[in-house]
Amino acid sequence: MKITIFGSGYVGLVTGACFADVGNEVLCVDTDEKKIDRLKEGEIPIYEPGLQELVTDNSRKGRLRFTSDSAEGVAFGLFQFIAVGTPPGEDGSADLRHVLAVADTIGQKMDDYKIIVDKSTVPVGTAELVSKRLLSALGERGLSIDYDVVSNPEFLKEGDAIADFMKPDRVVVGVDNPRTKELLRTLYAPFNRSHDRFIAMDIRSAELTKYAANAMLATKISFMNEIANIAERVGADVEAIRLGIGSDSRIGFSFIYPGLGYGGSCFPKDVQALERTSHQHGYDARILQAVEAVNYEQKFSIVKKIKQHFKNELSGKTIALWGLAFKPNTDDMREAPSRRVLEELLSSEAKVRAYDPVAMGEARSIYGKREGLALVETSESALRGADALVIVTEWMVFRSPDFEMIKQELSTPIIFDGRNIYDPDLMEQLGFIYYSIGRMP
Numbered sequence: 367m368k369i370t371i372f373g374s375g376y377v378g379l380v381t382g383a384c385f386a387d388v389g390n391e392v393l394c395v396d397t398d399e400k401k402i403d404r405l406k407e408g409e410i411p412i413y414e415p416g417l418q419e420l421v422t423d424n425s426r427k428g429r430l431r432f433t434s435d436s437a438e439g440v441a442f443g444l445f446q447f448i449a450v451g452t453p454p455g456e457d458g459s460a461d462l463r464h465v466l467a468v469a470d471t472i473g474q475k476m477d478d479y480k481i482i483v484d485k486s487t488v489p490v491g492t493a494e495l496v497s498k499r500l501l502s503a504l505g506e507r508g509l510s511i512d513y514d515v516v517s518n519p520e521f522l523k524e525g526d527a528i529a530d531f532m533k534p535d536r537v538v539v540g541v542d543n544p545r546t547k548e549l550l551r552t553l554y555a556p557f558n559r560s561h562d563r564f565i566a567m568d569i570r571s572a573e574l575t576k577y578a579a580n581a582m583l584a585t586k587i588s589f590m591n592e593i594a595n596i597a598e599r600v601g602a603d604v605e606a607i608r609l610g611i612g613s614d615s616r617i618g619f620s621f622i623y624p625g626l627g628y629g630g631s632c633f634p635k636d637v638q639a640l641e642r643t644s645h646q647h648g649y650d651a652r653i654l655q656a657v658e659a660v661n662y663e664q665k666f667s668i669v670k671k672i673k674q675h676f677k678n679e680l681s682g683k684t685i686a687l688w689g690l691a692f693k694p695n696t697d698d699m700r701e702a703p704s705r706r707v708l709e710e711l712l713s714s715e716a717k718v719r720a721y722d723p724v725a726m727g728e729a730r731s732i733y734g735k736r737e738g739l740a741l742v743e744t745s746e747s748a749l750r751g752a753d754a755l756v757i758v759t760e761w762m763v764f765r766s767p768d769f770e771m772i773k774q775e776l777s778t779p780i781i782f783d784g785r786n787i788y789d790p791d792l793m794e795q796l797g798f799i800y801y802s803i804g805r806m807p
């Protein structure tokens with residue numbers, strides 16, 4: 367099948383590469399010419415395990431192409447995917463500018479029947495808006511061409527995106543007619559193997575499903591962080607509690623890891639956008655507000671412990687920081703807890719030596735030369751002369767470090783672990799002062 371994808375960001379690129387890999391012809395369109403030039407040269411602008419190989423291989427085979435010419439994009443695919451960003455607007459609601467601009471472009475340039483597939487995360491009612499924009503653009507051209515607008519939210523996780531696309535838990539499609547539904551089912555058939563994972567529903571429900579999924583996952587995290595905060599105060603161990611409740615299959619083990627709060631480009635913005643949508647419809651979404659408030663506070667939790675330990679005297683202290691990305695296996699630092707931790711430490715006049723296995727480039731472009739902050743090239747050199755180590759992102763490589771070396775490098779053997787990756791008993795045996803989340807020091 368012929369597929370056009372508008373937006374060669376994270377979602378668009380993964381979607382394009384995976385559709386091409388199962389034999390479709392895919393044309394990725396982006397208005398950023400420099401990005402398209404780089405992609406044509408085989409350079410991937412984002413870090414995602416497996417994506418480079420997939421893009422290179424499918425480009426070589428001629429199934430995956432890139433262009434900045436939107437007319438070429440509109441002419442190419444029966445399926446016109448919209449995978450552009452929906453950043454938060456000033457009031458927290460999703461900014462639909464880019465989505466609607468693509469709708470206008472399609473309406474201004476289409477000459478035959480198209481299926482417009484909304485993959486961007488968009489508020490309920492967006493498919494109707496897209497449809498109106500198409501209709502009015504066609505009207506201006508004095509044309510009446512048939513089209514369908516479909517909602518097909520994505521559930522990819524950064525770092526696991528290829529596997530998530532190739533073996534999805536589900537494919538949600540919001541569609542209002544049986545013929546288009548069957549075309550979408552055929553398009554997704556290669557990814558719908560062991561049992562039927564194709565869930566078709568009305569368009570508004572599909573749009574809301576995406577927000578509900580992210581909000582539910584964010585709720586699990588904030589809930590667990592709240593339990594961790596209670597556990598600390600009553601002298602219980604949240605890691606034991608996690609095992610105790612996760613073993614109940616109704617609760618499950620995933621997304622109940624306490625830590626420094628959720629970050630990334632999705633949960634924070636989607637929880638906020640859903641809250642705005644419900645507000646606009648006259649409903650006060652109190653659970654969502656609480657989820658956000660708990661998450662906000664949680665990002666400060668480890669700094670509070672650092673300040674308490676050093677009796678609010680951070681001036682002249684140096685803190686080694688491991689982990690800048692918002693989670694492992696990505697270089698993405700959007701809404702990363704590390705940014706809050708860093709800002710708090712620097713504004714308390716501490717010096718910070720920070721290291722991340724892949725996000726150093728990203729960190730450099732965010733911070734440049736920042737007074738008090740050293741962005742260093744190895745985990746060891748972050749420790750040099752530091753008074754304590756703080757772990758912010760749970761990269762695998764931090765899980766089993768050379769503890770003797772850590773002790774030698776730090777001026778005092780103190781670890782503040784924001785992800786509970788070490789065993790407190792082992793830390794005690796090794797002679798560390800060890801603080802973590804939801805466990806007594």
Ligand code: UGA
Pocket residue numbers: 487520521522523524525580583587620621622623624625626627628629630631632633692693
């Ligand atoms: C999330 C969803 O998991 C995807 O299904 C969705 O498609 C995507 O948002 C999106 O809307 O595009 P992602 O943002 O890549 O994916 O990251 P997650 O792996 O879900 O992690 C989100 C945050 O939650 C991270 O900061 C992580 O550290 C935190 N987290 C996760 C916890 O603090 N505890 C946990 O138990 C799990």
